[in-house]
Amino acid sequence: MTHSILKRLGIFFLPLGLCLNLVVNAAETPQVLTDIQSENMAPNWMISTVSGKELSLYSELEQGNSVVMVFWASWCRHCRELLPAINTLNQEIEGRKIKIFALNIWEDGEPLRYLNNKKIELETALKCDNVAKRFGIKGTPGVIVVGPDKKIVYRRQAGQKVNEVIAKIKDVTHWAPDPAAKK
Template identity: 35%
Template sequence: MVFQKKVNIYKCYQFGVPKVVNSGYKPNEVKTMQTKFVIALACSVGLVLQAFSQDEQAVKILKKVNQAQTQKATQVYYKYTYKGWGKLAGRFVGEVKISRKNGMQLWVHLKTLDEQGQLKRDEFIVTNGRAIQLLDNTAKMYKYGTARGGGAYLMSYAWYAVFQESLRPQPFARATKDTTLKYEGTKDIAGVKCYVISRTNPYFQDREYWYFGTDDYLIHGQRKENHQPATEGGFTFHMSALKTNMNWTKSDFALNVPKSFKKIDEDQRPVKVGNQAPEWTLVNTAGKTINSQQLRGKVVVLDFWASWCNPCWQIMPMINALKKDYAQKNVKVLGVNVWENPKLDLKKYLKKKKLDQYEVWLDKDATVAKLFKIAYLPLIVVIDTQGKIAFLSNGRDAQLNKKLREAIDRALK
């Protein structure tokens, strides 16, 4: 604590309280300053203790949830509805089967709806954590692959139907250590009375609500609200018709694939360095198109991104600088916007981020993202002059700028 009234002040501490010596202050002034210090110290200690304290009621409920999920939810069935807004916009309904007996098995029926509630896409996704299958009844296609091969992206939409925390060996055990937990009372979710537990993430400015049955202590829903401008939006996820301890076998997780459906082995056409890149077409905000054939003979850098993806816009200045540095060389740098909030004004967004010169092309229906089997963002792809993939990165590399430039320089030779 610094007193600014007179300069000749020396402080010593007696039981943590400053004692002002030879300061020229009157006794009553010294007493006032000491009193203020004690009050400030008490407030500071209180704030620190509050910051590290937990809501005991919330922790008590979560511990019971962990026990219930572990004991009762080894084989679970439920119906679900997902409704998102803002950057998390989307509508999905369907059914889910989860088995955690002798390894994990997941079966998801995913129906994608438009804003009017009409069916847009009807899919089934099945995985045991290693092999992944997708049956697309709308496109009449059956795709399959492995998580470590070319099939990881097949799981992308499954997470709209599954509360991922419930798949952990000890569900919600880690959450009991969260100091932002708060018991919010009860709420009815699809006819089930539930405890409401909330938690916050100050960095991402989001708030999450979990709904647990007051009788069974199982998860029945979730709500999330993001308030950071780059990720503003949210969603509600509600479960109904929940059944536990089912007596399923492997056949309950099998897909019935019609003979007429086109079959695609994703592991046989992996997107990896050295392989031929898929042919693609993009459009910009003015309606102009560009495709891979037009750029053959150039080194092409594709930066897949979305405004809600924090790592994406963190590397944008680097990508923008790279475009400027290679402007006079045989290199084309394109920002590919995918899975974006349709209501976002990209021009205003980039201007706000001071990235007006960042060249944006749109992949509105994620067609190109699917060609490159993207399961996460960001993804940076370098394609050489012969149309082969020369470099791939998820953008989370401290040496990204160096490695990316080295890959471009090699491709230019």
């Protein structure tokens, strides 16, 4: 008798389990496809800079700019090596469709004092931890370059030297002058 009851329960629960499995997997499939399709697409952000500007990533990109984002913290030794080189690069971009932003993250020091002492003049925003999270930044310095098509074209790899990062930024932004700047 117990065997008969178990058989009936099995006949009932097996199709139910299969249906539930299909429903659960069907619900997950679009998310997986969305993640794969948008893997290289940059999420938008809106930030307030220390100079009082309200900026949007997509707004900058829609103007035909490539955007370089440097995620940094004042306590980060590698950031202290990279930021002066990025600052020099920023001084060389006149006439190019490139914007560079220093996005301060995971800070427990005094980032503005650090920038002022080092005479670094980058467009800076503080407390950008949420932006870093959306871009999958797991360490500092993080560098991401987004092209005008909203695709991530470069992500700094751990251990890359400063000169390699600068060369890669120049490469992926095609370091070409803005034709409108010549007029």
